Amino acid sequence: MIVYWQIFLAFFIPSVLGYGGGPAIIPLIQNEVVNHYGWLTLERFGEILAIGNSLPGPIATKMGGYIGYEVGGILGAAIALFATVAPSLLAMLLLLGVLYKFKDSPRVVNMTALIRPTIGVLLGVLAYEFFARSWRASGSFHTFLLVILSYFLLEKRKVHPAYVIAGSLLYGAFIIA
């Protein structure tokens, strides 16, 4: 029984302390599952993280689900996922619920307008990080070619992202590799 409580805490604490989305939560999860509870060695954690990063989907829930499963079976996975997702989602529902209730008030209209530039900048910074990561990993040629091709397909030809992403995976598997 105690192990399920520990699984809950190991994922609850990172998800309420980790700001900046899933990737920011990972070192906190590592602290709990490797340093605090000793469920995994650092090498094993690194290996699971590397695999998680090569698969699609949010990283915090992949790590939570997998480690919860390894430590406590299906119930362990469910508890880890609940602890990762629920606390911040609940806060989100409360805050947006209030904002939505007053959505026609001029002050809320102003608030919505004011945060738009900073959200644009945040997304721009994220975009830059992905470009820089790509440049470091696969060099300027592949980065430029993929950026130009995917921009053209997504924005000019309005191709669905699924096809562009699938195309880039094929490019990676056959050309970069």
Added chain:
Amino acid sequence: MDINLQKEIFLSFFRAGMLGFGGGPSSIPLVHNEVVKRNRWMDDDEFSDILAIGNSLPGPIITKMAGYIGYRIGGAVGLFNAVLACVIPTVLIMVILVGFLASKQDSPIIMGMTQAVTPVVGVMLFSLAYSFLSKAKSSLGWLVTIVIGLVSLFLYQFMNVHPAFVIGGLLAYGLLGGKVNLKNKKEKQK
């Protein structure tokens, strides 16, 4: 309960999760694509509010967005539906493939795929950033957009200030009735 709506919610967040490579943030443009462009469940303004509040709270970003958007358009069922759709399939793949991929993670094919998808995610995030900035320009004007944009950039990149403080500050200014000149007539009348 509207089965068709729930089916669309499931498929939208399933796609956004399964196509997002590089952690939750890479799914943001995909959620935008499904929720704003494809299904027109909300406009850019509401999406940007959700993204802003999501960024000012701790925890994974995609599950917060999925849960709230699911709830907003499909009630409590929509909430669970959206969260499960973006979480469960990718966790299952992870559990099933860890054993298999443990020996293959250094393979050039897997590394090549991970590398090639990275700039594509960059392009999607860039386009979304551009659309937010141009929306901001049409409601706040160039000057205010550039000032808020540059100050945020400086705070995030050089001072390591957490976005929660910048977003919180801007929201507080608006909430307390600070002066804002909106250029867009329609927004003024709202």
